[in-house]
Structures are given as C-alpha cells and as structure tokens.
Amino acid sequence: MEESMGVSRRGFVKGAGALGALAAVGTTAAASPALFGAGSSASALPEEKVTWAHCAINCPGRCSLRFHVVDDEVTWVETYTDPTAPFDDPQPRACLRGRSYRRWLASPDRLSYPMKRVGKRGEGKFERISWDEAIDLASGKLKEVIEKYGNEAVYIPYATGVSATTARPFNRLMSLLGGYLGFYNSYSTAQISTITPYMYGPKGNTGSSLAAAEKSELILMFGSSPTETRQGGLTTHYDWVSLREKTKAKIYMIDYRLNDSITNHSTQWVPINPGTDAALVAGIAHYLIKHDLIDLDFLHTYCVGFDEQTMPEEYRGKNLSYRAYVMGEGYDKVEKTPQWAAKITGISAQQIEALAQEVGTAKPLYVVQGWGSQRRSNGEWAAWSVMALPCLVGQVGLEGTNNGTREDRTSPKSVSMPVGKNPVGAKIPCFMFTDAIDHAERMTAKNAGVRGTDKLNVGIKYMINYAGNCLTNQHSQINLAHDILADESKCEFILGIDTVLCDSLKYADVILPDLFRFEQTSQISTGSDVAYMITGTACTPPKFERKTAYEMASMIAERFGVREKFTEGKTEDEWIEELYEQARQQDSKLPTWEEAKKMGVYTQKHAPVVSMRKFREDPEANALGTPSGKIEIFSAKLLSDTADWEFGKDDTLPGMSTLLPIPAYFPEWYGIETTTDEHPLLLSGFHYRGRLHSSWGSIPQMKEVNPQEAWINPADAEPRGIRGGDTVRVRNEFGQIELLAKVTGRVVPGVVAVSQGAWHDADMYGDRVDRGGCINTLTTQRPSPLAHGNPQHTNICQVERV
Amino acid sequence: MTQYGFYFDGTRCTGCKTCEMACKDYKDLPMGFAFRKVYEVEYGATTRDAEGIVSTTCANYSLSLSCNHCDQPACVEVCPTGAMHKDPDTGLVTVSQQRCVGCGYCHMACPYNVPKVDRGRGFSTKCDGCAERLTQGDLPVCVGACPARALSFGPVDQMQKMGARASVSPLPVDSLTAPNLYVHASDDFLPAEHPEGKVANPLEVK
Amino acid sequence: MEAAFAELPLALFTTLAPLGAGALLAMALVGLVAPSALAGEGASRALGVRGLVALAVAAVGFAASLFHLATPAHAPYVLANVGSSPLSNEIAAGVAFLVVGAVFCALLLFGRPQVAALTAACVVMVAVALAFGWFAGQAYVMRTIASWNTVLVPVQVVGFMLLEGAILAQVLLRGGALDVAAGDARARRALACLVVVGAVVGALAFAAQVMAVQGMVTPLVSGAQLLAEVGVFLWLSVVLLLAAGGLAAVTALKGLGQVPAGLALALAVAGVFIARLVFYATQVSAGL
C-alpha cells in the first residue's frame, strides 16, 4: 500500500502563489476594486472562521466540506480543492449537493424544536414541546411497549441519512434496553448481496477497483451510472472520468437510458429493455458456446454447474446445468439463441452476436455492474447472470478483469462506536417492515424470510426513525404504507429524528430536531480508487434547541437508568477520538488525532485491487466459502435453503416448483413481457444527481435546476400529445403522480423513467394524487423472491397529459 | 493586457452541475439566477421496430457555460451607461453596480444568455470571473469545484493550448463576439449552428 | 407573449413617446405647409398649448420607460455611451426631442415668432422628432439579435410615429382659436398624407420584419413557433394600423368630427401597442 499524505499536508492552497501570472491580476484589481463590482465588501466583513467537515449522507463520496463562517452564520460551503493541481492529484471535492448544504442547514423548514403530533398521522400537524416533555413521551411509551409486547415490538427502520463513526446511537441504546427487532438487507443491494454468497461465497467476493480496468481491452458496465450515483471528486465519478481517459479499452454501458455517465460518449450506449440483463447474458452465452469461445478449462477448474461435468452429484443427468439451460436442453427447453434474447432485450441478434464475439475474444475483459439491474423483481438472477458472464470466458482473478460485481472501494481503517449485542435474535428483511407492522403474526421464515426465529411473535409497535425517509417516501406503495402507518392501533408510537419534516416524519408522534454532522465533531473513512478520511469539527454552535443524536439517546438512556452504560462516561467527542485511536492501532500510518483534525482530509493511495486474484492463483488453497469451494454457477444451496418456501406467482420460470438455481432469465412481474392494455408502459427508476434519495428534495435551489421529470421517448409521447415541459400524470394500480415530461431519445421506447427520491406531496386524506412525483407512490410492496428485497425499478404504468 | 478565459473539457464533463451550484452558493445567488449554466444538447433518435428491436442514433453532450469575457463583447457594446465594461488588464467583463441602470440591454444583446438584471438588487448580474478571488491569487470557485476536472481558467494563451475557441452548438459561432472559452470537444459535439443542435434541458437553463 | 409582457414598460414607452413626438412633428409640419393658418397670436398660442399636450404624452412615455429600469436613479449615466450604445443614442435623441419640443412650445406660447422664425422652428422640430423616432427604433438594432438586426425596425417605429402622431395632432388641432383641421385644406392634406404614409410604411415594415422570424432558429427557440404563438396579434395589429390610417385620412380630408378622429386614434394606439408587444415577443438571438 502506497502512502501519500503529501496532498493533505499541503492542505488548502490559498494565495499560495501557485498562480504566478494571476498575481499580476491581483495588483490591478486590488487597485481598482470598484471595477470588480461587489468584491470590496469582503474587506468590511468581520473575521471569517473556516472549518472542515464531511458530507454524511448515504453516498460513498462522503466528500470533504469546508464551511466558511462569519458571526456564527455559514456564508458559503467550500470543499477540499486546489484548482491548479494536476488531474491525478486526489481531491475529495464535494458535488452539487454538498455545495448546496447552506440552503438546507439554513432552510426555513429546518426543524428547530422538539414537537409532538397534533393532527392525524400523515397530516403533518405538530406543536412545539419542551425537551423534557419530548423525552418523557418517547421514553414512557417505550417502557410501556416493552412491558406489554416485549422488545421484539421495537424496531429501528432502515435509514441512511447519517454516516459517521458514531452514527448508530439508537441501536446501541436499544441493545442496552433489552434489544429490538433487527433487520437484514438494504434497500441498496438486497438482491445482489443475497445472491453473491451463493455464487462466490460470503467473503472475499468484492469486485476489482475501477482503476484495474485501465489495463483491460473491453469494459462492460451493466445498470450503473457512476457519475450520477457517486458524484464527488474522489469517488467513482472521478475514477470513471479518469479511467475513460486512461484506458484503451472499448467501453459498453448497458442501460435502458442513456445515463449521465454516457453523456459526451454516446457511442458507448447499448440500450436494453429493463429487467432483461439475464436474457442478454444467456444470448451471449449461446453464441460463446456455439462458437467455442467458452473457457472450459476455467469453468471446469474454478466453477461448478456450467455443464454436466461439474454438476453436483445429485443433480447430474437432469439437464440442470447452465449450459443445458442455454442450449434448450433443460428448464424451459428453449434455446437461448441471440434471436431469442433479441426479442426480450430489444437488442438485435446481430448486435448480441457482435457483442458476444468481442466478449469471447477481448482479454482482459472487465465486467462490472451497478445496482440498477438488481433492484428488480428478478434482480437476484440479473445480478447473478452478469457475474456469470466473465466466468464463461475465464476473465476473473486476472489483471484487468473483474468478477462482475460492483467495483471495489477502499477506505482507511476506521472503527465505529459499538452498537452492542442485540438480545433479540429475530430479524426481518428491511423491506418488509410494513408487513411486520400490519400482519407480523403471519410472517414466517418460509414466507417472509424471517431470520433468527421461525415466525414473528409480535408486530412492530414502536419505531425510532432516525435520519431516514423510508417509512413512506423511500419505501414502496406509499398509499398502502400510509394506511398501515396511519392506524395508531398497529404501530403505537413513532419517534422521528431529522433535520426537516420529510414525508416519513409526518407519521411520527414525537419529533426531535437533529444537528447535522458538520455542526458537531465527526469523522468518516471512505474512498474508491483512492482511500480517504475526513475529520470535521462544528461549523457553528448548536442553534435553537437542536441536539446531537448522541445526546438524545443519552437522555432516553437516563430515563431508563442506563446513561452510564450508554455513554461509558464519555462525550461523543471523546468517543470519536477514542475510536480513532483504536483505528490508529491497526494502521500506524494514520495521522494523530490533532493532525487529523487540522488537515481535515487525509488520503491514502492504493495499487488497484484485482478481485479474487488469490483464488485464481490457487483455487484449492484459497477455496471460496461456497459449499463446493468453487464459483457456483449452479447453486444446490439455493435450492436447499428455499426448499420449503412459499413462492408467489411468477417467482420463477413457468412450470417450475423451485426457485432457479442458475443465473437464468425469467420475466419480471411488471416487465417488458407483462405489460397490460391498461398499463402498457414500463416504469423504471434511477438515482438522480439533484438529490440523494429524498435528501435535498425540498431545497428550492436544487429543484430549480434539477426538475422532477418523467423521461419519455418521442414514440410514446407523440401519440399521447405530450411535449417536453408538459405536466403529465403517471398512474398504475397503486396510485398516481404528477410531474413534468422530458421527451427524449435517451430512454428506450416503451419505458418511462422517473428518478427516485422526489418528495411525496399528496393530500393523504383527500385525492392522494402525488404532485411531488415520487415514484414510490407507484411501486409495489411485494418483495423479490429470494432476497425479499425491494423491486422498486420493476413497474408498469400509463402516462397522460394533464 | 493579459486576457483571461476559461477552458472546458467536453470529454470529461458529466453534466453534474457542481460548478453551477458551487458558484450559486459562493455568490449567494437568489432563485432564478445562475452565473454558470450547464447546457445539454441532444440529437438523433432511439426507436423500436415492429419486432421490438431498439436501435439508437441518439447522442447527447453537456457544456458548462459562464460568461466568456469576450473580445468583442456584445453586452459592452450596447450598454448605455458604461457599467458593463471590459477590464483593460485582465479582459474580464464585469458590471459596475454604481453605474448600472438595470436596463437589461446587456441581457438582450449577449448571445450566450449570460447577464441578467436582478431587479431586487437593482443591477445586471453575471459571472465576473471571480475577480475578487483572483486578486488573492485564487482561481474561480467553479473551476475548483468540478469533480471531473473539466474546467480551467487562466491567461488565454494557456487555455488555447488545450482547446479550440468555442464554436460548438448550442453556442453561436465564435466570430460573433470572440468568446474566451476554449473547448476540448468530445466526439458527440456538434459545430455551432448545426441544425440538429438543440438545447435538451431548457427548463434547467432558463 | 409571456416574454412581451415582461417588456410592458418598454412597449408603453415605444407607443407613447413616438405618439407625442409624432404629434409635435405633425403640428410642425402643419406650421410649414400652412403658415397662414398659424398667423396671429391666438393661433400660435393655441398651437403652443396643444404642443405641450403632445409633449406631455411623450413625457408620460418616457416616464413609463423608467419603470423598465432597475435603478432609475442611475438614469443620468445612460448618456455615457452616446455614439456607441444604441440605447444611449436613443435617450440622447429623446432628450434632444424633449428639449426642442419644449423650446418649440415656449416659442409659440411666449414669443411672437415671425414667419421665418416659425418656419425654422418647425423644420427643427420635424427633424428632431424624426431623429428621435429613428433612434428609438435603432435602439433595438443589435448585431447579436437576428430578428431585430434590420433597418425595418427603425423604419417601422418611424412609420408608427407618423401614423399615431398625425392622428393625435388631428384630434388636438381642433376647436377654439385654431381649428386647423377643419379649416386649412393644405394642412388637412398634409395630415392625411402623414397618416397614410405612416400606416403603410409602419405596417409593412413591421409585418415584413416579424415575418422574417419565420425562418430563424436557435438551439433554444424556433422563430416559426414564436410566430405561431403571436400570429393572431401580428395580423390584428396590421389591420388596426391600416384601419386607423384609412379612417384618419378620411377624417382629415373630410374634416369630420372629433368622434371618428378619436376612434382612429384609439385604433392607431392599440395597433401600435400590440405591434410593440409582438415585436418583443419575437426576439430571436443570434446565439442562445
């Protein structure tokens, strides 16, 4: 590991004379400040304070922020930057959202006082109360629920608004109070994280760094837009721009829309029907098999299940291999010719063949996927298929290759505050919390993926929703979520902690106003090709009655008599410093705490990571954690794990009674093969540059230049009389949303694309038409078959002009 | 005089708008105002045939534009008060608030749609090249903000080495005002005045 | 038309200032072609008073233009770039007109102008009013605005000025000591001439200039589309202008009463005002 502290040490260049020529400008302009307009006012201002901080939102960037503060007011938000630095000089520059934090932190809508709900749930009517009353209410009700229903009735929903080393105080608190119903999975990667261990084993299955692709000849990227979803200046956005510039590889981006990572390089776009990546891979596999471009040696040595030869004993002779599936000998007995794949994917047979020819001959081949193609009803198999592709041609574990998962990210060593051991063993898939509020008694291991117990004993009665908008906005089928949450007999109490009144918080019974991480000491480690750590201090003292989450949790702990246990006698700052010292013990090169605070940004350069290199070098000594120790293209474990599960209609291929044990294609529930006359269009989401999920979704300055739009192809817009900029209504069986139309060739015909995360804006006690354009008004709560994950990109709809 | 200008790398830009929002924050611009705007041009089509096969000729590109501090600034030419002026030393074109009458002629005349009168504050506003930062040896905020490192600023002889004077759609031909914007175009770029060069994101650049 | 209403103060200015200027121009022209009609102190005073009314109308136009400015207090600076800025030129011409107009009226009111002096004053008044009309149009001629970069722009403004100004003069020059319009035939023919020339030149130049927008496109706007949005108003204003010209010519020649002349005035002012809105609505840049 190569160490580079140079950048950080140099720190922020201000008037460092790096701009020799500009010094001349300086003199002239200084001599005549009036010529430069308002500039002269700066000198009249009181002294400026500048603090380091990090963006704490759920985005791998976690970029550096520099707050410029005058008189305890933030005047502008800068970032770590030296504009004269060469391209390769690592700089975790914040994105447009980070640079707009001032609009959020000083927003008139910012929560400033504790409040209690005075209207119906979801109505958004609250009244200011004192901290004492708020903590009394929250603690009193918590005691009551624990006494009456047990700790399994307490739940801390999936919520991603804060990332830092001390960002989980409420989990720690609840562990001390007897525990809480746990969850597994994420909304981000439920399908791919569930399927990957079946194929590559539970550990060591991560991808190669993007930088590793520099050496490849062909890069295939499925369902990913790194410049949109990792936007900062030292995260994948930058890595992608850098890779594109440095590599000689040909790049193909497979997406149903020409995403922003393709912008300016449009020839890289391979348009595909959403939800059909597995079919594309099968079509490519067919060509590879037919043209003898398969790496059989690799498949026989490193993998199981490609063909009969490596099928597990008990499954031999049944045509259950991947090859049998592709060649039409097993499963559905349909040959997966490029012509077959063309009909499903919308990619012509010739193009599939040409692509397959390149895949079969280009070495090294770098196959990578984002998480867009897996956040779907058949997403486990889509993700698995993309991972299988490089295996078919033996392009795994070698220089310039990747194992088909998402690109690796590195990060400096860091230690988080222990959340303690949760005495309650039961866990649910995070996506199914509304089910667990509504009908926990019917949820079992076999029908709902409940873990740690066969069935749930009690429904969720108390929730602590800290830094999340997943109760409604970011969850699915908002109208149903509303009905479940609005019923106070079901979940009896919701404690909401946020900075703004997001849609989910409208369901809270008590609201506590939080401080941002840049309004307190905070530390985070992150990175992608380059690793970095950011240490921040408060830009301003707490304003109004806002408190840190750590303080809030401590106050509740106090009511239960466990304050000491919770804090261990430490302030949060002391925790952060102590945790950092623990990290330093594991990596002595990390700067001291004082240095870290001063430099703000600390970077570490790494050599590119090649995934599964060791396994490739010696598959016996470095066997994978799968049952066979090999890469499983056929997974017997998947079959046995799910043997007695209850499945829904269309959770597998027609006629099959089990889930698919191979990376095969089957139609989405709401997909290209399952549209209806009433809802003839597909509806798919994506993550938008103008927001991080719903975060920044209420900031007018952000909305102004990042409008909420439905992308629609002219072929679909024209017959409906829709022109760019028109207000349109998108509807399906779950609800209706209104937003603006973007009529564009950047989306394939037949598909409407709506960015996820817009603020839901409907009168829930009236017509329920969502005028905010939140796609989750239109998504289903039905979980995906294996992971019980959120299939939020799988939808159908109709669109009309308003 | 040393004329200063911008360089824009169309092969790096991803249309992310960080430059625009960083400027907006630093300059504390109200709603409806942006000193830098990111234009998107789109052309071609994505179609589906009777068999359901999709084909595409669609291409798009992004271009981040602020004031170009032109050599022949139309805004200065029409300004009745002399408020809009070109600095004799740096060539930066800025507005003198003390003189500006807020007539909006610069807004009408600029073929890059750059100046805009802020009636609330009473004068025309636009990118000033972060002149006050230059006096301290700093570069413009937008340049240092770009996560993709697509922007540079400096004496034009340096910018010229990296790109050609902007004459790409959706901008007018460079002969109109001789803009000090130097562009490294990606293959997707269309020349200025190309009939297919349409702004694809009009709502975002109003 | 949204863009046009944003320019409401300008539309008012370019309707009212030429209206007043054109009226003074027409009165001065009457003074030239029919000096005998003005002979006598009563007549010249009467003309002075009516000139002041015209001047007041122009001044209201100028006042409206101040609403267009974000900082009217800085208005004195607008003369800074006379010679190079078309707007400075316009304002300079406007100020010249106001000054000359005031002197002209004062001369009529307080002086006892000899015929020669009166003639000279009238010539200057006509010239300065014409110059103002020309520069008021010229203010929009910018090389970077494709739709306005044509001589048809000042020509149409001068045409409008003649049309509406002559009608206003016709209305004003009635009754009392000075019923020029009812009396002197030469004066009436001159006014009729002005309205016809003004209506035809103004309407044609306007229609031709705006129609040329049809073929203009930028990456942001299509001239054809702009035109489609304002087409009705374009033709409405042309009809109004021609109707006003026709009616005013008849009222001038036949010496009809105030009502038809007033109607012609209303038609003309409405026509010019709508034309101005259409003009602003069809701005097409040479760039974005």
Ligand SMILES: Nc1nc2c(c(=O)[nH]1)N[C@H]1C(S)=C(S)[C@@H](COP(=O)(O)OP(=O)(O)OC[C@H]3O[C@@H](n4cnc5c(=O)[nH]c(N)nc54)[C@H](O)[C@@H]3O)O[C@H]1N2
């Ligand atoms: N249709 C559809 N839905 C999706 C997705 C999709 O692709 N399509 N993606 C899913 C994914 S991947 C995810 S991760 C989830 C994310 O869903 P969430 O975790 O709900 O993410 P956000 O919407 O960003 O909500 C974060 C909340 O934290 C608050 N917050 C920010 N900073 C602070 C702070 O300092 N303190 C406190 N207390 N609060 C703060 C914000 O105001 C906001 O309300 O959404 C999922 N939903």
Ligand SMILES: Nc1nc2c(c(=O)[nH]1)N[C@H]1C(S)=C(S)[C@@H](COP(=O)(O)OP(=O)(O)OC[C@H]3O[C@@H](n4cnc5c(=O)[nH]c(N)nc54)[C@H](O)[C@@H]3O)O[C@H]1N2
């Ligand atoms: N700006 C921004 N950045 C973010 C977030 C955000 O909300 N906004 N959220 C953050 C979080 S928590 C997460 S989990 C990640 C999410 O990261 P991802 O899940 O990778 O992001 P998505 O936008 O859902 O999908 C990526 C791309 O896949 C495409 N896609 C969708 N369905 C399909 C398909 O079936 N096949 C193919 N081939 N392509 C498809 C989409 O059009 C999109 O361009 O992003 C993170 N970064």
Ligand code: SF4
């Ligand atoms: S890229 Fe992500 S982490 Fe960085 S500033 Fe933007 S939102 Fe924050």
Ligand code: SF4
């Ligand atoms: S910040 Fe850079 S990449 Fe983003 S739009 Fe601006 S120039 Fe393009």
Ligand code: SF4
């Ligand atoms: S870009 Fe426009 S505002 Fe800037 S100097 Fe050129 S003409 Fe003037």
Ligand code: SF4
């Ligand atoms: S608005 Fe100001 S800077 Fe622009 S032309 Fe008018 S006086 Fe000049």
Ligand code: SF4
């Ligand atoms: S130079 Fe300064 S004022 Fe101009 S666009 Fe960049 S940040 Fe804004």
Ligand SMILES: [Mo]
């Ligand atoms: Mo996520």
